[in-house]
Amino acid sequence: MKKIRIGVIAAAGKGTRAYPRTSFIPKPLFDIEGKTILHRNVELLYKTFGVEKVYILVGHLKEQVIAEIEHIRLALPKVRIEPKHWTEKGLASDVASLSDEITEPFLTILGDEFYYKTDHENFLKTAKLYPKLAASIGIVKTSLLSRIRKNYSVELGGDRILNLVEKPEDPPNELLGLGSYLFTPLFFEFFRNTPPSQKSGVIEITDVIDKMAKEAAGGVYATKLSCEYFNINSMQDYHHAVYEVRNDLFSKFKTSLVIPTLNNERSITDVIVDFKDKFHEVIVIDNESTDATVSLSKKEKVKVLTFSGEGDPERLGEQVRKGIEQASGDIIVVVSPDGSFRSKDFPKLMEYMKDSDMVIGTRTTRQMIEQGSNLSPLYRLVNLLMGKMVELFWWGQEPRFTDADCHFFAIWKESYSQIKPQLNVSNRKFIVELMIEIVRSHMRCIEIPVSYFKPVNVGNYRLRDMIKDAWGIFGIIIKKKLSLEEEQE
Numbered sequence: 001m002k003k004i005r006i007g008v009i010a011a012a013g014k015g016t017r018a019y020p021r022t023s024f025i026p027k028p029l030f031d032i033e034g035k036t037i038l039h040r041n042v043e044l045l046y047k048t049f050g051v052e053k054v055y056i057l058v059g060h061l062k063e064q065v066i067a068e069i070e071h072i073r074l075a076l077p078k079v080r081i082e083p084k085h086w087t088e089k090g091l092a093s094d095v096a097s098l099s100d101e102i103t104e105p106f107l108t109i110l111g112d113e114f115y116y117k118t119d120h121e122n123f124l125k126t127a128k129l130y131p132k133l134a135a136s137i138g139i140v141k142t143s144l145l146s147r148i149r150k151n152y153s154v155e156l157g158g159d160r161i162l163n164l165v166e167k168p169e170d171p172p173n174e175l176l177g178l179g180s181y182l183f184t185p186l187f188f189e190f191f192r193n194t195p196p197s198q199k200s201g202v203i204e205i206t207d208v209i210d211k212m213a214k215e216a217a218g219g220v221y222a223t224k225l226s227c228e229y230f231n232i233n234s235m236q237d238y239h240h241a242v243y244e245v246r247n248d249l250f251s252k253f254k255t256s257l258v259i260p261t262l263n264n265e266r267s268i269t270d271v272i273v274d275f276k277d278k279f280h281e282v283i284v285i286d287n288e289s290t291d292a293t294v295s296l297s298k299k300e301k302v303k304v305l306t307f308s309g310e311g312d313p314e315r316l317g318e319q320v321r322k323g324i325e326q327a328s329g330d331i332i333v334v335v336s337p338d339g340s341f342r343s344k345d346f347p348k349l350m351e352y353m354k355d356s357d358m359v360i361g362t363r364t365t366r367q368m369i370e371q372g373s374n375l376s377p378l379y380r381l382v383n384l385l386m387g388k389m390v391e392l393f394w395w396g397q398e399p400r401f402t403d404a405d406c407h408f409f410a411i412w413k414e415s416y417s418q419i420k421p422q423l424n425v426s427n428r429k430f431i432v433e434l435m436i437e438i439v440r441s442h443m444r445c446i447e448i449p450v451s452y453f454k455p456v457n458v459g460n461y462r463l464r465d466m467i468k469d470a471w472g473i474f475g476i477i478i479k480k481k482l483s484l485e486e487e488q489e
Helices: 037-049 062-075 091-096 122-129 145-150 186-192 205-215 235-252 268-278 293-299 313-326 343-353 377-393 413-422 430-440 463-488
Strands: 006-011 053-058 080-085 106-110 113-116 135-141 152-157 160-166 175-183 220-224 228-231 255-261 281-286 303-306 331-335 358-362 408-412 445-449
Touching (some): 006 037, 037 053, 037 106, 037 113, 053 062, 062 080, 091 186, 091 205, 113 175, 122 135, 122 220, 135 205, 145 175, 175 205, 175 228, 186 205, 205 220, 255 268, 255 293, 268 281, 268 293, 268 343, 281 293, 281 313, 313 331, 313 413, 313 430, 331 343, 331 413, 343 358, 343 408, 343 445, 358 430, 377 430, 377 463, 408 413, 413 430, 430 463
Parallel strands (some): 006 053, 006 106, 053 080, 255 281, 255 331, 281 303, 358 445
Antiparallel strands (some): 106 175, 113 228, 135 175, 152 160, 152 175, 160 220, 358 408
């Protein structure tokens, strides 16, 4: 077997264990570093085996999957991709429904499994070594027996599979069975002769393979893989996969710092000096300051851009968005120019950016608030209440917020680009809009405690200020909630 020309990807399941996200997005469309798992698996089949045609089994939210197939076709024009509707009778039945389409060996991959730095080409080595095999399944060795308990294991005689053990309480070894299978057309014959599982009532694919292993003359063989393997059953599995990939690539990402300024000559030099050595790029975006802010910034040899806001502080949201859009980094950090935050918290933001789309500070940890910082109880209270209101209104997305106005945050440029069309708050309350749009776009926003120091040139916060801020933030929350409901109708 010199080549495998046919691939099958199962992308039909409902993914109930990853609820609520799978109510909106099927698991195969979960994004990992700019590509969906489905895209990555089609790419794996094409680049590793030279697969010419891929059948994709669709079902749950199939319109989204089919739309993604169109994107994949543009990226991989040499691969013919054909969606096929699922049987709703389990994976084995879904694969068997292709019996009239497939007359040669084919490779099957589960659509919610992600392989990183994999050597799937070993399937070809197995086929070459055992040319009469009936099937081969991928396995990896793992010391984490909990992973085997959730999936299946195999018992081997040399490379030949003697027995499959589904979700073993006491795994027989450290071999984890994967959702990558090389089948010959014998699969269809054995499927027809395999009885339904007494537990599930459907024909299980592991039962078909087990029957093939025990009865097929050519046998079923293990293909040993070396890779980072992620079975995306739950949201924690997904976040783990994102973290591991980003952590591996993190040194390659570029960071940009955006500092929006307006007459901050007393603090801007200190802020730039504190932060600039930690970033690939620093952008001071100035709202037509009339003091020495711009000249002091240029003296520090950072990029200075002008925002034509006529010195109006109520256009801070627009000003920050322009700065983000001008930044070239993969990760954008925004910090206020008044000296209230320190670069010592920057590493914390970066660590959480490995498995988040946005990380925002919270100034609610008293031990981290400098005495005399003017962060009054009233101000903390209104931001706590508004943060909790965002939690309540988007409870299904599981956000956790205690501060709705912290001007020290990090966001992936790619994530920002996805929500950019929905951003329109022009004043300083743009922060809560960012938080809401990340959450309601089914992305991850994590809040972390940061130190807060006495800012320069900040007045007293009064009860009327609290009422005004609360009312303004509440209006944004209500507007966003109602617009979301309109979109869903």
